[in-house]
Amino acid sequence: MIRAVVFDAYNTLYNVNSVIPKCEEFYPGWGTQISLIWRTQQLQYSWQRSLMGNYRNFWVLTVDGLRYALEELRLPYNREIVKEISNQYYFLRPYPDVTEALNIFFPRQLAILSNGTADMLHQVVKNNDQDKYFQNIISADAVKIFKPAPEVYGLAAKELKLNKKEILFVSSNGWDIAGAKWYGYITGWINRTNSPIEKLGVKPDYIVSSLLELALKTKNI
Amino acid sequence: MIRAVVFDAYNTLYNVNSVIPKCEEFYPGWGTQISLIWRTQQLQYSWQRSLMGNYRNFWVLTVDGLRYALEELRLPYNREIVKEISNQYYFLRPYPDVTEALNIFFPRQLAILSNGTADMLHQVVKNNDQDKYFQNIISADAVKIFKPAPEVYGLAAKELKLNKKEILFVSSNGWDIAGAKWYGYITGWINRTNSPIEKLGVKPDYIVSSLLELALKTKNI
16 A cells, blocks of 8 residues: 655656756757756766765756766856756756646655755755645755665655555656665656666556656555 | 776777677668667666666676667567677777777786676677787676776776776776776776766876877876
8 A cells, every 4th residue: 555655856746857948048059958968967977976985965966967068068157157057956847747646646645755955855846836745855865875776765764654665656767766666665657758668677566658647547556 | 106007898998889880780770879878778777786786797787778779769679689789799899099009008917897797808808809918807797886886996906916006097988987086096088089077076197089199198107
């Protein structure tokens, strides 16, 4: 029985491509490419720094990922531009079906478990007026390592005081789902882009194309 | 003083894009895209599985990366096709300047330190007739975790019985150089594509555009 639902934040609830308009303001025509390289680097830094044992928090990695993206595209920048674009992470927009889905999930205990810092997560939730939905907002920063390390997933079961098998973990990132499943959660993969299953040795329990579909599918479980 | 030179294998000595012609045989017009997604997935799996604590050796990850790439591109495959394309990893071709560079490096002790399995590494070295250059061929498989984990870099100092500061570690992968530098080696980054430095908190000791340039630059050090 599912007693709580724990959501990943970036690209699951909030679309990281919401940064594109601000990128376009400074670099017309480059927004989509900046966003793509930025996200890739941000994630790779999270895995590489975790493995190196050279942790910096996700805000630092977000800024570093943007700087790398701009340098790779040979786009000149300064501290103010980087700050203004990075700050968009506080204002990422939810996917269109998120509010409707959260209202269906709501009778259960809902939480966020993300690589983002507590500050990044609280701000994006607040700026989208979604404080009422989440009883717990949990950051990987507490264990100084990033997903898919089991220490990160362990934070949610511990904080919610529930058994792993009572928690539905929801993410659109296939590797995040693999990490959560490997740890022991029930997993729901939001596969919006019809991507292949990541070949990481485990399979998601639910595969759906939207958050709303998952909310409806798991309503009576 | 540099007493030994330790080389990364894939994309440093051997060009992973050597797989493209075989990909083109089976999937005309798709070779470059397959190779790009394949390599990305192979590396991401190495980081993700290391962090999850769900290790499989690099041959498995290489096959899995190829399967993912073919699925993402909606290209049908079977076991025989995957085997024949993956086997190209035993026949990757060195970059054009590798032989000349190795001849200059050769008076020192030379070694390979790679994510690849011992079998993958010995075969690619042998198939390129380069056995004579390398006194040690060292695989991350010995510690069941991948670069940039410090355990992997530690294998080389241990096996060569040298101090970290007597070893020049050479890679074209910026994150690999960051891991080696963080561990304590002298590092030479072969930046063939004029990429930005990875923002991982450390800087390479040497930045060059070819292996030959590094060989000449470090000849008397």
